[in-house]
Amino acid sequence: MNTHPSRPPLPSRGLALALILLAGAPTQAAAEPAPDLPFPVIERFENFGPDHGIPASKVHAVLKTTDAELWIGTWDGLCRREPSGNFRRFGPEHGLSHKMVLCLAEDQQTGDLWVGTMRGLNRVSAGRITAYTQTDSGLPNNVIYGVAVSGDRVWVATAAGAGELQLKTGTWKIYDHNNSLMHEPWCYAVTEAGDKIMIGVWGGGIVEHDPRLGSFKEHRDPDRDFHFDLVPDDGPINDITSWLAWENGVLWQCTYFGMSRYDGRNWKTWVEGKSPLLSNFTQFVWAHRGVAWIGMDRGLSVTDGITWVNYLVDDNDQGIQQIHRPNQPVEIKPMPTALANQFVLGLQVDDEEAWIATSKGLSRGILAAPTKLTRLSEATPDQRNQ
Amino acid sequence: MPTGLWLICGLCLHTLAAPDPSPLRIGLLLPPEESEAAGLRQGAELAVSWSNQAATSAVELLVRGRPGQWGDDGVEAGRLVLDDAVAGLIAPPGGLPTHLALQVAGRTATPVISLCGDSSVTGAGVPWSVRIAPGTTDEARTIMAGLGSPHARWAALVPADRAGREIARDLHEAAAALGCTLDPVIVVEPTLTDFAMLDARLPRPWPDGLLIWLEAVPAALSAKHLRNAGFHGHLAGPSRLRSAPFREHAGIALNGFVLPRIETDATTAALAARFEADYRRAFGEPPTPTAALACDAVSLLIHLARRSAPGELHRQFPIREAPPGVTGLLEFDRIGNRIVSLRLSQFRDGEWIGFKPMEPASGER
Numbered sequence: 001m002n003t004h005p006s007r008p009p010l011p012s013r014g015l016a017l018a019l020i021l022l023a024g025a026p027t028q029a030a031a032e033p034a035p036d037l038p039f040p041v042i043e044r045f046e047n048f049g050p051d052h053g054i055p056a057s058k059v060h061a062v063l064k065t066t067d068a069e070l071w072i073g074t075w076d077g078l079c080r081r082e083p084s085g086n087f088r089r090f091g092p093e094h095g096l097s098h099k100m101v102l103c104l105a106e107d108q109q110t111g112d113l114w115v116g117t118m119r120g121l122n123r124v125s126a127g128r129i130t131a132y133t134q135t136d137s138g139l140p141n142n143v144i145y146g147v148a149v150s151g152d153r154v155w156v157a158t159a160a161g162a163g164e165l166q167l168k169t170g171t172w173k174i175y176d177h178n179n180s181l182m183h184e185p186w187c188y189a190v191t192e193a194g195d196k197i198m199i200g201v202w203g204g205g206i207v208e209h210d211p212r213l214g215s216f217k218e219h220r221d222p223d224r225d226f227h228f229d230l231v232p233d234d235g236p237i238n239d240i241t242s243w244l245a246w247e248n249g250v251l252w253q254c255t256y257f258g259m260s261r262y263d264g265r266n267w268k269t270w271v272e273g274k275s276p277l278l279s280n281f282t283q284f285v286w287a288h289r290g291v292a293w294i295g296m297d298r299g300l301s302v303t304d305g306i307t308w309v310n311y312l313v314d315d316n317d318q319g320i321q322q323i324h325r326p327n328q329p330v331e332i333k334p335m336p337t338a339l340a341n342q343f344v345l346g347l348q349v350d351d352e353e354a355w356i357a358t359s360k361g362l363s364r365g366i367l368a369a370p371t372k373l374t375r376l377s378e379a380t381p382d383q384r385n386q
Numbered sequence: 387m388p389t390g391l392w393l394i395c396g397l398c399l400h401t402l403a404a405p406d407p408s409p410l411r412i413g414l415l416l417p418p419e420e421s422e423a424a425g426l427r428q429g430a431e432l433a434v435s436w437s438n439q440a441a442t443s444a445v446e447l448l449v450r451g452r453p454g455q456w457g458d459d460g461v462e463a464g465r466l467v468l469d470d471a472v473a474g475l476i477a478p479p480g481g482l483p484t485h486l487a488l489q490v491a492g493r494t495a496t497p498v499i500s501l502c503g504d505s506s507v508t509g510a511g512v513p514w515s516v517r518i519a520p521g522t523t524d525e526a527r528t529i530m531a532g533l534g535s536p537h538a539r540w541a542a543l544v545p546a547d548r549a550g551r552e553i554a555r556d557l558h559e560a561a562a563a564l565g566c567t568l569d570p571v572i573v574v575e576p577t578l579t580d581f582a583m584l585d586a587r588l589p590r591p592w593p594d595g596l597l598i599w600l601e602a603v604p605a606a607l608s609a610k611h612l613r614n615a616g617f618h619g620h621l622a623g624p625s626r627l628r629s630a631p632f633r634e635h636a637g638i639a640l641n642g643f644v645l646p647r648i649e650t651d652a653t654t655a656a657l658a659a660r661f662e663a664d665y666r667r668a669f670g671e672p673p674t675p676t677a678a679l680a681c682d683a684v685s686l687l688i689h690l691a692r693r694s695a696p697g698e699l700h701r702q703f704p705i706r707e708a709p710p711g712v713t714g715l716l717e718f719d720r721i722g723n724r725i726v727s728l729r730l731s732q733f734r735d736g737e738w739i740g741f742k743p744m745e746p747a748s749g750e751r
Contacts, residue, residue, distance in 0.1 A: 057697075060493065075468065100468045102493065118464040143460040145489070159460035159486055184548075186489060202489055203506065240510055242492060256492070256511030281513055283492070297495070297513065343495060359495060 036325065039291040039302065041309050042354060042365035045319065047340040049361035053087035054079060059357035061346040063104040063113070070355065071113060072362055073101025073346075078115055095129035097122055107149040114154055116144030121156055132165075138172025139163055146200070146243075150192040153211070157187035162199045175199070175209070181218040182207055183239070193246040200241030206253060219262070229258065229269055236260045237269040247287035254282035259294060261305060268305060276308035276324040277301055286347040293354065295344030300356060311335070313342040339363050409444040410691050412684055413466030414476045416451040417459055417483050421601045422626065422676040426478060426501070428669050429680030432661070437688050445688055448472055460486035467496045473699050474687040477502065479519065479626065479676060481552050488512050495700040497690070499683040501676060503624065504552045505559070508722040514700035516722035518683050520625060520648060522553055526560035526597060528646045528728040529622045532741065534566060534594055541588055542571045542597040543608055553599045574600055574608065581611035588617070595620030602627055606635035613639040620644060628738060629674045640733050644741055647675070649727040651714040661712035682711035
């Protein structure tokens with residue numbers, strides 16, 4: 001573990017919040033309501049890049065904390081959005097273990113920010129950055145693809161196993177193919193799932209860990225087939241798990257071969273061509289109010305499992321919105337503005353806005369208000385599994 | 387002046403005035419434990435040298451790989467992409483470093499060309515990756531179909547750990563496709579020195595043939611021991627065993643050993659001959675199959691990058707054309723598997739020659 005001796009110029013969280021409040025509340029959705037849709041749609045995008053202080057075009061992760069600070073992880077450093085709207089960069093010179101930031105998580109109890117990079121894990125706490133690397137801590141591997149906070153534990157998904165940092169004692173546990181059910185040691189995602197931890201394994205599906213019992217349960221693609229989902233809805237769509245999200249008992253799995261949802265009892269799978277999913281190469285999913293926001297190499301899909309709205313960028317950089325309602329023709333509309341890039345790497349959505357990290361800048365999706373709030377979380381099990 | 391001439395002058399002026407673009411960088415992930423490191427590197431260097439002789443814009447090869455903790459190949463792949471700003475990665479024959487490179491590629495949209503024969507390479511589903519080496523399954527099927535009767539009994543030697551597990555899976559798939567029996571599959575630990583263990587673990591009567599899917603030196607020593615122990619069945623292995631270390635260590639087992647090779651393509655024969663000659667001139671030895679594949683991997687990335695906008699190389703995948711390479715036409719299926727025709731070759735009278743079926747081999751003592 002390495003704590004950077006000098007305090008980087010991060011204002012306190014209270015001051016930052018006050019500045020944001022002084023600068024005005026986040027922009028309210030000012031769009032026309034989207035009729036008949038069970039979730040909000042994006043009416044337009046605002047895009048942010050080098051002109052706004054973002055140091056690199058590739059933005060890998062975005063996180064809006066509970067006190068409304070916006071952080072992004074980029075190819076060239078960690079950035080925080082200042083009250084001016086511009087971004088301020090923090091890099092290795094401020095104590096960050098590496099400039100390439102891959103993932104972000106917030107400890108909602110302490111307000112600490114956890115930052116996974118291509119070479120080490122970092123904790124941003126009270127303006128100080130503390131770095132953890134493979135050689136000076138119990139971190140399993142320096143390449144941190146995913147990070148999550150669960151109670152007083154920080155979990156990391158690394159290129160050589162999952163790591164669990166017990167914050168009270170500072171001790172680490174490592175889980176890999178030697179001491180758990182992991183088929184491969186390559187962990188690509190991790191998320192808290194109620195009282196469980198779900199680990200997304202590249203080539204090993206999903207490993208469900210119960211920390212109280214110390215037990216592991218494996219969720220693998222029953223087909224064991226790389227390229228074809230021989231029997232739909234029989235389990236995870238594929239064993240190459242690229243991201244996981246969990247909300248209210250529902251787990252969403254991204255793979256490079258499509259998308260899966262697991263409600264604890266049933267699996268549901270979607271693939272390109274047989275569903276409105278834009279691409280099988282799903283890279284990131286964010287769950288909010290029973291709706292999955294899915295980032296891919298060809299844009300963004302949003303679905304409650306029944307209705308889909310896709311956001312694409314055409315060859316002329318025109319933003320396109322596709323609305324797929326059950327048993328109805330697809331509605332295709334041009335958008336006034338487009339996503340910064342169609343390769344979506346990270347997402348965060350709340351009731352006010354959607355932040356989208358792309359390989360060519362950051363986008364903010366301005367939401368139009370829904371008129372009908374039939375959420376998946378409020379739907380019956382039969383409706384969910386339609 | 388006629389309009390056409392103005393246009394030509396304009397184009398010439400544009401060419402002359404255009405600033406020299408920054409070099410195209412290709413990254414080679416080369417772990418220090420890679421047994422074919424020299425050929426891999428030299429084949430890649432030759433491709434860069436060819437490109438720099440022929441084109442105005444320069445190409446640089448950046449090589450990374452260092453001893454370290456397990457999983458460090460992922461860090462090295464990340465450094466190639468991030469610190470060195472390479473346009474694409476060449477991954478070595480090992481499945482482990484290849485997958486670590488693919489994981490980085492998934493998050494960064496950096497194309498990967500892998501020399502690993504495991505089916506899990508393209509099974510990972512990274513859209514901007516291809517496997518340029520013949521697949522293990524394809525090579526094993528070629529061997530079993532070419533040497534054995536439809537219901538032949540085969541055994542196999544595979545390395546320990548993950549590499550062996552993946553190879554065994556692909557060998558079983560090949561055997562199943564042909565209706566052959568593959569049993570046992572014996573794991574050969576890297577520390578093995580007592581090769582009598584292999585003899586004891588093979589069933590009696592001997593299998594009709596043995597697939598030796600190990601690195602060159604342990605493969606050669608295993609084959610030599612089994613021949614000395616009286617095994618008379620077919621001995622065969624992957625194409626990359628056609629190397630100097632295998633030849634040096636195989637002893638009595640070299641004669642009659644069978645390997646697949648990529649069938650020579652008439653349209654690329656001149657290129658292959660030029661590669662052979664230039665390689666010998668540059669490095670003082672004949673090229674290995676891995677060196678040839680490394681040359682093709684680098685050349686393919688350069689070919690694709692030349693037609694791509696900066697940062698958009700991944701959009702050239704899946705590859706829908708079949709440019710010529712020193713190992714034949716570089717043609718891939720929809721998911722990135724190399725499409726090749728394989729033929730068997732056999733070591734006889736001091737050289738590798740086309741395999742000609744002879745008397746059926748007897749596995750009996």
